[in-house]
Amino acid sequence: MKLLLKFTLFNTFSKMLIVAALFLFLPTIINKVVYEHIDNRIIGKMEKYLKIIKTGGIKEIKDDENCSYGNYNLLKEEYILVCSTEKQMGNYNIDNGIRNFEGEMLPYRILNRTFVYDNQIYLMEIGEGLTAINLLLNTLKAYTFKLMAVFLLITLLLDVTFTRFLLMPLNRIIKRKLEQTKHPSSFDFSVIKTNTTDFKYLEESINEMMHKIQNAFNIEKEFIMNVSHELLTPITILQSKFENILADENTPPDVSEKLLESQKTLARLNKIIKTLLLISKIENEQYLKEDSVNIKEIIYEVIEEIEERLTEKNISIDLKLNDEFVYQHCNRSLLFTMFFNLINNAIKYNKPNGKISIKSYPENSNFIVEITDTGVGMESSNIEHIFERFKRFETKGVEGYGLGLPIVKTILLFHNIDILVTSEKGVGSTFRLSFAPSVIS
Amino acid sequence: MKVLIVEDERSFAKELESFLVKEGYQCEVAHTGNEASEKIFVNAYDFILLDLGLPDYDGFDLLEEAKEGGQIASFIVLTARGATGDKIKGLNMGADDYLPKPFSLLELASRMNAITRRKHGLQKNIIKIHGFEMDIQNRSVHCGEASVPVTKKEFDLLHYLALHKNKVLTRLQLTEHIWGEILEDDYESNYIDVHVKNLRKKLSEYGNCDFIETVRGIGYRISMPK
Known part of the structure; x- marks a missing residue:
């Protein structure tokens, strides 16, 4: 994963976490603050009324005997209710409640407390309307959500832009110093501007x-x-x-x-x-790759060069080669050496009166050249070692110093050609070369 | 013909000298660049065999100096560096040929002969060998009117033997000449024998080919009256 992507992901995640936390806890905090504020007010009122009762008598507040909501303002924002009761409460308590005012169910913050006046226990209830505050809270919630989303987006954009800017030198270092240089001779020592x-x-x-x-x-x-x-x-x-x-x-x-x-x-x-x-x-890449080679032609050249070895062992050769296969940007003499060694091997390890078939054909946009012999073959465990230098396997009547296939391998690597070797002991071997589409025309 | 051998390896210079003297050349040897520079300045040569790796001189400088000084000799660059760049540079600077070390002395002699022929316009296109005619230009072999169907390798083999007529050429020298450019895994191959066998078979259908002699244990020779 790219560093920029990691940063972006982390930033998004951490910000979302903060927003989610805010979203979860903000209403509770606001509620708490608002209620505390209201509660203080109700308590203030309670104390005020208790004082009034103490000095002016209960008649000041309570004009009749029954227990209706006599004292509320027109907007039903607050009310006070005093009625006689049997049981005495310890202190006051404050809670939310719904009260019915003329058929309207309204939410209130309600304080209850009992007091004794003229040997009669009274219950005083003071209510503060919550309708407006609840409305406000809901609006606040909706806006907070929208604001958070906008804030999240803007900061993220800023983050990405800034991180990208910060990482620019790193990208340049990667591109110029690591990606573009395939070979020591083409190293780029130019200084990359950065103050990090x-x-x-x-x-x-x-x-x-x-x-x-x-x-x-x-x-x-x-x-x-x-x-x-x-x-x-x-x-x-x-x-x-x-x-x-x-x-x-x-x-x-x-x-x-x-x-x-x-x-x-x-x-x-x-x-x-x-x-x-x-x-x-x-x-050491001391060879140039500036030739264009028609693979069919070069294979014919190799065969011409090697013809007598074929006749000597009476080996027949079967060619099915594509005319159009031209290999761009290669080294002709190296390719010649490579095909020479491959075909020479196919002869060397062949049986008398054997056969060699060379095919070339396109496959999945790659180009394949296949050299198959009807020779002595080899154990599959040996296949991975055949390209090692000075490695020789005992084959009767065949001499060599074990450098033929290493040459082939080096030339293949130099040209980025893939090779797959399959072989069966006593039946023969196939060397399958696969040329990438980029080098073919 | 006068040859200057510029070679710091005394032992090799000695071998070159003794070979070339036998071939009929007059030889002088310079072991250092300074020595060579002096000789080139004073004398006129037909050939200068120039080793590029001199201890006191860059071979290329010597070549340039000689060309500027009006030296008419043909230069053959001898080097163990074997870099393609050196070859191109040498030839561009006016060297007539280039031989990477190690090379066969016979190869050197062939190259020198070829340069002489080219220089004096003696491009001999037909070589006559006991009733057979080799056409160098068309790379074909004839016997009277009939054309002998030889392969590329067989032609090269016959040509090389004919160029060094009356000399025994070892299998190795022949292999070197015919396959020398190609790096392959084989050694001690008997391909030369196969080639000679095939060549003899083809030639004998048109005439007597006893002139290709087998020298037991050593190699082959074409004998021709001088």
Whole structure:
């Protein structure tokens, strides 16, 4: 999940939580405040009336004997009621209640208290109308909800914009320094503008690391160059010496034969070094990818090059190749080497009078090249090891130093071609190459 | 013809010299860039074999210097660096050919012959071998009017043997020449024998092909009167 998304989600969640809490508790708090206020007022009134009764007698408030709501104002916002009762209450109590005024059921905040006057117990009830206040509370609730929603939206928008702005340098670092650079030679050391110290530190660290990698890469390149020179030069000397001795007519035949053996060994050493150099050079991306190759044509070229090996083992080759398959941005000589080694393997590990079939066809927008032989095949447990350097499996009558398929693998990787190998012991193997659609035209 | 060998590996320079002397060239050797620079300034050569990796001089500088100084020699760049960039740079700077080390001395001799022929307009397009004719331009082999159907590899093989007539070419030298460019997994293959067998079979349908001799244990040779 992206950091921006995480921030946004977290912000939304936390704000919603606050809003929900407010929404839940705000009415209760307001109610409490309002009631406290009303209660104080009622208590004040109660004290006022008790005083009036004390000084002016009960007649001041109570004009008749019955217990009707005599004293209320026209708007029925408040009333006072005093009637005689039997039971004496401790203190006063305040509660909400509904009272019926001329057929109208109205909510009130009601205070009850008893007092003694002339040896008679009276109950005094003072009511304060809640209609207006309830209306106000409801309106307040509705508005709070709307206000909260607007507030939530605005702050969220602000949050996203600001977070995005804050994270901009990070995105740039990711894009320029991590995503766009596939290879040490194309590292981007440009400074990304930011005053966030964390990002500055990150960028500096990445730059430092990139410098280290580039350095190591250059050292490796240099090393390969030096090794190539240092090893190939003595081989050159030996080879020319052998050639000169062999060309000398005075050299006895038995010496010549022995020298020839040594020459072969030297040639083998030469080939191993050259192959390792080739693999390293490909891995260091020292090859260009600027050719367009028609796969059918290059396979025909390889077959022409290798024809005699086919006839020698009397192997028939069956080609079903698509004409239009042109591979863009590749290295022609490397592809040639790759197909050469694959087809050569198909011959080498084939049985006499065997068959090789090479097919190419489109599949799910990819392009497939399939090389199948009717050869000795291999155990499925060996398949994953065949691309390892110097790995050799015992196959009768086949020689090699175990670098053919590693070359293939390196070239495949360099070109981003996928490979799938299937094989059955004694039946044959299939090497299935899959070219991504982006490289095909 | 005069050849200057610019090579810091004394041992290799010695081998080159002894080979080229046998081939009929007059040789001089320079082991350092300074030495070479002096010799190039004073003398005129037909060939300068230039190793790029000199201890005291960049080979390319030497090449540039020589070209600017009006040296008429043909340059063959010899290097173990083997980078494609070097090859292109060398050829762009006026080198006539480029040989990555290690190379076969025979290959060097063929390249030098080819340059000489090109220089003097002696482009010999037909090689006659005991009644057979090789057309280098069309890459075809004829016997009288009849055309012998040889493959690309068989043609290369016959051509190389004919170029180095009266010399025994080892299987390895032939393999190097024919397959040298390709990096593959095989060694000690007997493909050369198969090629020669096929070639003989094809040629013998049109005429006598005893001129391709097998030298037991070593290789092959085409004998032709000098």
